[in-house]
Amino acid sequence: MKPQLTLREMNKIVILSVALLCGLHTLQAQRIKGSDTVLPLTQTLSEIYMNNHPEATITVTGGGSGVGISALLDGTTDIAMASRRIKFSEKMKLKQSNHEPCEVVVAYDALAVIVNPDNPVKQLTREQLEAIFRGKITNWKEVGGEDAKIIVYSRETSSGTYEFFKESVLHNKNYMSGVLSMPATGAIIQSVSQTRGAIGYVGLAYLNPMIKALAVSYDGGKNYVYPSVKSAVSKEYPVVRPLYYYYDKANEATVAPFIEYIESPEGQAETLKIGFIPK
Amino acid sequence: MKKWIDIIAKRIFTVSGFVTSIVIVLIIAFLFAEAVGLFSQPVIEEGYVLALNKKNEVKNLSALEIKNIFDEEIVNWEEVGGGDVPIKVFRLEDLDKIYTEAELGDEYQFAGDKIVEQVSSDAGMVAFVPESLVEGRTELNYINDNTIPVGDVLLGVEWYPTATPSPIFGILPLISGTIWVSFFAILFALPFGLAVSIYLAEVANPRVSKMLKPVIELLNGIPSVVYGFFGLAVIVPLLQRTFNLPVGESGLAGSIVLAIMALPTIITVAEDAMRNCPRSMREASLALGATQWQTIYKVVVPYSISGITSGVVLGIGRAIGETMAVLMVTGNAAVIPTSILEPLRTIPATIAAELGEAPAGGAHYQSLFLLGVILFFITLIINSCVEVVSARNRLKR
Numbered sequence: 001m002k003p004q005l006t007l008r009e010m011n012k013i014v015i016l017s018v019a020l021l022c023g024l025h026t027l028q029a030q031r032i033k034g035s036d037t038v039l040p041l042t043q044t045l046s047e048i049y050m051n052n053h054p055e056a057t058i059t060v061t062g063g064g065s066g067v068g069i070s071a072l073l074d075g076t077t078d079i080a081m082a083s084r085r086i087k088f089s090e091k092m093k094l095k096q097s098n099h100e101p102c103e104v105v106v107a108y109d110a111l112a113v114i115v116n117p118d119n120p121v122k123q124l125t126r127e128q129l130e131a132i133f134r135g136k137i138t139n140w141k142e143v144g145g146e147d148a149k150i151i152v153y154s155r156e157t158s159s160g161t162y163e164f165f166k167e168s169v170l171h172n173k174n175y176m177s178g179v180l181s182m183p184a185t186g187a188i189i190q191s192v193s194q195t196r197g198a199i200g201y202v203g204l205a206y207l208n209p210m211i212k213a214l215a216v217s218y219d220g221g222k223n224y225v226y227p228s229v230k231s232a233v234s235k236e237y238p239v240v241r242p243l244y245y246y247y248d249k250a251n252e253a254t255v256a257p258f259i260e261y262i263e264s265p266e267g268q269a270e271t272l273k274i275g276f277i278p279k
Numbered sequence: 280m281k282k283w284i285d286i287i288a289k290r291i292f293t294v295s296g297f298v299t300s301i302v303i304v305l306i307i308a309f310l311f312a313e314a315v316g317l318f319s320q321p322v323i324e325e326g327y328v329l330a331l332n333k334k335n336e337v338k339n340l341s342a343l344e345i346k347n348i349f350d351e352e353i354v355n356w357e358e359v360g361g362g363d364v365p366i367k368v369f370r371l372e373d374l375d376k377i378y379t380e381a382e383l384g385d386e387y388q389f390a391g392d393k394i395v396e397q398v399s400s401d402a403g404m405v406a407f408v409p410e411s412l413v414e415g416r417t418e419l420n421y422i423n424d425n426t427i428p429v430g431d432v433l434l435g436v437e438w439y440p441t442a443t444p445s446p447i448f449g450i451l452p453l454i455s456g457t458i459w460v461s462f463f464a465i466l467f468a469l470p471f472g473l474a475v476s477i478y479l480a481e482v483a484n485p486r487v488s489k490m491l492k493p494v495i496e497l498l499n500g501i502p503s504v505v506y507g508f509f510g511l512a513v514i515v516p517l518l519q520r521t522f523n524l525p526v527g528e529s530g531l532a533g534s535i536v537l538a539i540m541a542l543p544t545i546i547t548v549a550e551d552a553m554r555n556c557p558r559s560m561r562e563a564s565l566a567l568g569a570t571q572w573q574t575i576y577k578v579v580v581p582y583s584i585s586g587i588t589s590g591v592v593l594g595i596g597r598a599i600g601e602t603m604a605v606l607m608v609t610g611n612a613a614v615i616p617t618s619i620l621e622p623l624r625t626i627p628a629t630i631a632a633e634l635g636e637a638p639a640g641g642a643h644y645q646s647l648f649l650l651g652v653i654l655f656f657i658t659l660i661i662n663s664c665v666e667v668v669s670a671r672n673r674l675k676r
Contacts, residue, residue: 088387088409089326092411149525151525151526156611156633157441172370174350177438177439177452177613177614178622179612180610180611180612180622181610181611183606183611183632187607190512191511191515191528194515194527195525195526196525198526
């Protein structure tokens, strides 16, 4: 006679397997949310990671750095991507609701200052850039160019790039009010390429022959560095920002494998391939 | 049976009419409630304070003064009513540079002491720090945290919604930009629109107008972002070359794109109105010996004036409320325009570009609702003006 399972035993097995499945699920499913700048990096790397680890599922959504961090606070994401450092107020809020935020730098992103290819100016110091973006220098001849008005293009105020450029180049001072703000990086490139007196800033990955990048000096004109992946990797190029992941310390075991993968040599090689600067 | 259907239909129409009106009133009430909230927001970013040295007597600063202090435009306390002491600006991030993490404590529990230490050491220092860190400390003076004054918003000429420590919501540049660009758009669209609609309704032979009309209506179906891209890639460089401008993104580019977008509405509505002019009136005019041109401007246009004006109102409505195309071609510089060849920023473009990242319930968010309310009033005023004008015309006749 075959051993028959009693109803009770059957129930036990069902409950056990459901519990096991749930456990596996929470162990492997991860939600990542936040900055649109970091989004392409996370997307590509998570796809590769999921190919190598079929049992893992990672959902990646954008929405902006602030959105990611508030999702971390609500517990609706496991990792928050951010193109800026967590604000003090956000950190305090997380701590008050018993979350312990952990910070990982996953890659770097360099910003290039761009001008029209017909513009003879090749290099500027940080002080000159600050004066230009704040409206103190309004003519190219003041910085060694031709006698033409400087047209300053910037991103919209909601952009993380806007904030980073303000912090790094303008030392937290405000842009002039007459700055032309464009809704997207593509629009800045289009406008700079067709406006002779234009100046703007874009991510390193967006550089193309339609526009010309400028060498930048952060030491008052002693050393000018041209933006490139090489100079950004070697840390010579100064306008570089870190891109962050934030997660809850209690959640570390869940998110650790993916973060380890990003930090592995293979993950870092992929990072470079997508156009970001590895750590 | 028929009686019942009648009654039910009547009820349904009444209910739907009421529901629609109530929904509209609710939407407007919501808009106003959010917008008015702006004026109860503090001038300094919420949750933060500006701490001063005990010796500093300055109590009140306007948002503009705070911005200029942190931009290092104002460098001495004398300029804002204090003693002759140079201003030194201190931000929370500077704390990390002066002290190690261990000195501040891993939960920032010692940060308050360090801030007090720093600010007390320099008579001219102003520190922008979270309220929670310096709560209840009497060793420092604080700037009074007033609410945002109405005058600073309605008459302000600077728009810095994300500036720290105190955002500035001067909406004058945005209002003037919107009115300026819409005014020119209508200036371009009106003569062309009228000319084309007169041609289609009166002059063109039926075969031509049958062919032309669908083409013009097709213009209405093009998404506005496509117009925007066309403007950025074609009209902007064209203007730059023709007028030899330093920058092509300008009010003019915006109003040309808007004029093209408003044209189909004006043409279709005005043409339909002119076609409705009774044949008897037209023939009476011709029979009295008037030429075709005289018939058009003495009989047909006056007869259909209310239809033409409603076409124009719809066109203006489209121009004022248009977002995407304007966002791409006007350059979005928040300055009061002095000529149409300069970049400007409109209200709809501002709302579209900034609402996505403005934290819900914050001052920035509410200021965008205020812009919505103002846009609502601009359209309301224009609509009522046109109503009055066409009513007067009807009386005259």
